[in-house]
Amino acid sequence: MKRKKCYIYTRVSTVAQTEGFSLEAQQERLKEYADYKNLEIAGEYCDAGKSGKSIVGRPSFLQMLDDISSEKDQISYVLVFKLSRFGRNAADILKSLQLLEDYEVDLICVEDAIDSSTAGGKLTLTILSAVAEIERENINVQFMAGRLQKVMNGGWPGGPAPYGYRSVNKELVIEPDEAEIVKLIYERYVREDGSLNGVAIWLNNNGYSRISKGQERPFTYDFVVNVLDNPIYHGKLMYNRRTNLKGVKRKPRRVLEVEGIHEAIITDDLWQRAKEKREACSVPIEKVDEPDRVSLLSGLIRCPACGKGLIALKNKRLNKNKGGYYKILHYYSCRNYRKSAGRTCEFKHTYNQEKVDSAVYEIISNLANHPGFGEALADAAGGADSVEAYEKQMKEIRKELYHQEHEKNRLGSELDNLDVLSEDYDTDYESIQERLDGVYDRIEELEVSLKRIRKKHKEAQEGIRSIDNIRIILQNFGSFYGRMDCEERRELYRQFVERIEVYPEEQPDGRILKSIHFRFPVRYGGTDTIETWAHAEGEPDERITFVLDCSNIQVTVAEAKATYAEIKAYVLQHTGLKVSTLYIAQIKRKYGIDVGEAYNKSAKHKNRVPICPVPKELAIMEALKAFRMLTEDTEYKEADVI
Secondary structure, three states, X not given: OOOOEEEEEEEEOHHHHHOOOOHHHHHHHHHHHHHHOOOEEEEEEEEEOOOOOOOOOOHHHHHHHHHHHOOOOOOOEEEEXXXXXXXXXXXXXXXXXXXXXXXXXXXXXXXXXXXXXXXHHHHHHHHHHHHHHXXXXXXXXXXXXXXXXXXXXXXXXXXXOOOOEEEEXXXXXXXXXXXXXXXXXXXXXXXXXXXXXXXXXHHHHOOOOEEEOOEEEOOOHHHHHHHHOOHHHHOEEEXXXXXXXXXXXXXXXXXXXXXXXXXXOOOHHHHHHHHHHHHHHOOOOOOOOOOOOOOOOOOOEEOOOOOOEEEEEEEOOEEOOOOEEOOOEEEEEEHHHOHHHOOOOOOOOOEEHHHHHHHHHHHHHHHHHOHHHHHHHHHHHHHHOOHHHXXXXXXXXHHHHXXXXXXXXXXXXXXXXXXXXXXXXXXXHHHHHHHHHHHHHHHHHHHHHHHHHHHHHHHHHOOOXXXXXXXXXXXXXHHHHHOOOHHHHHHHHHHHEEEEEEOOOOOOOOOOEEEEEEEEEEOOOOOOOXXXXXXXXXXXXXXXXXXXXXXXXXXXXXXXXXXXXXXXXXXXXXXXXXXXXXXXXXXXXXXXXXXXXXXOOOOOOOOOOOOOOHHHHHHHHHHHHHOOOOOOOOOOOOOOOO
16 A cells, blocks of 8 residues: 655744754654654755744745645655644635645644544634634735825825836835926827817827837827826825726725925816816716617627727708718727827728617627527536535635735845845836735635635525526516617626627628627625626626637528618519619618618609519518518518508
8 A cells, every 4th residue: 555645844932942843743743653654754944043924034934835836746744743843823824724725635733632633633724714804815915004104194195106207215206207208298188179188189299108018009098097197296195096906896985185395297277277177077967869869789889890899879960852871870989090199000990880779789789599508507406516626616716816816925035135225126126016916816816715615605506596597587588678668678788798809801601700709797695687697786696608710600680681772682683683773772672671761862742663573572582581571471462562
């Protein structure tokens, strides 16, 4: 029988040596225990003269944990003389024990008779867990209190410096070149003809640029807004203004504004003038045309060139002959093609909004019958929401959490050991502190994720499922959809669709949609209806992902909808007959197909209108069937054309 492997860990401080816990005594006792249990010692780790207050400063202990996480020796046990030798900090003990558990390694404290593989050992760990939770909360409160206190004293709490400043020894210092651009933004905006778009366009047209994440970037509308709304530029500091975590909803917090000790870039008078203009211009403008209209897929459709979300625009042209306007055309266009965004994308092609919206609706309405989607649901039902799957996810998160904690401790130790007399002290300090801030943010993200998955794990154990409800909703999508207003439909699409890929140009068969990436929400512990999803707040408990390749399905009716020119060409090719636009419009009206308004038609009402001959009507009907504008079973009607 193959012997199981173990690691031996010993530690002493100067005090511990006088208490009879010498390294030699610990090592001898642990080796005797290993021989008694027939365990093979794969490695020995020793920290001499190191405190157990924290794992920081215990290089051998950290090396042991790293070797365990890398599965270097495939060990089964870690042997220590007493639990106090393993550590004295409850939070550190718990994190280290969790790492061991994730890699199926048991801890044995020989003198304390604690074995993590036994029920008694697990009870001890449970008690330690409660203690560690309290300690973790205390640490977090102390950390946030420290940041708050620094803000209250007017100092910069840390993190990336805002544009126009750089951080030196965690204090803000003006960056002259960037500060000049900040002044320009304020000065040009407060002018009588100043506007947010106008400022961005002027900066880009006059050769100005900015460096972001090591790359040269143009000025945008959003950047100008952020600069004008940030009180830091007139010497103020705000605390709790925003959070770094995207998609994490928190309870409302009191926003504090204090006088900063940093130098202001703009005067109070210029700040006040800009603020008053922002407030005056931020009044919502009521829609005159189609006030209830809402863009359903704006942001979901991705530009084929740059990958950014397309936005909804409209073309409203004046009809000089009639004294009114032509029909308003709604379309999707790349946001980065706008001058106000610096025109970082040259893709100027647009997509008819009505056509794309109708095509997506048709696909979702038929999705429940798609075999690939059924398989995705079956996979989700059998694995993604299972107890084992959630336990695996929790284990992976805990592993990363351990590594992040290890990195936090390492950076903290590195920060403490910097040479204050070194010429590079300021640069090194800022670099380490920036990395440390990033680690703290990542730890918070991981803890939020772990909490969310624990909730799903509990619900999975209770057998709560909502996958069948997805099928029901999709099977009755049309009836649900018809009862919703535009805003509810928009929110529904955002619950169902992650992104929509389109072709750069319309394909020969009229196809526009390339693929649709679905992410259906699975919510536990509540009623899953299409109405609740349309108004859903917060992250769902789970997502079922499914990518539909639209090139492998029949082109939608909306996409296949042909123009008058295409209908004429079809009729001529297949029958040799020439048909007019007037004849096509007559047949479309006769069979209930929507026909747009003719804006340039004659004002004379007595003009003779020719009636489409029967042979040409039959030929047009065949063309409409070919383009799926009429069903195949549509029969010729013996009736006058309206």
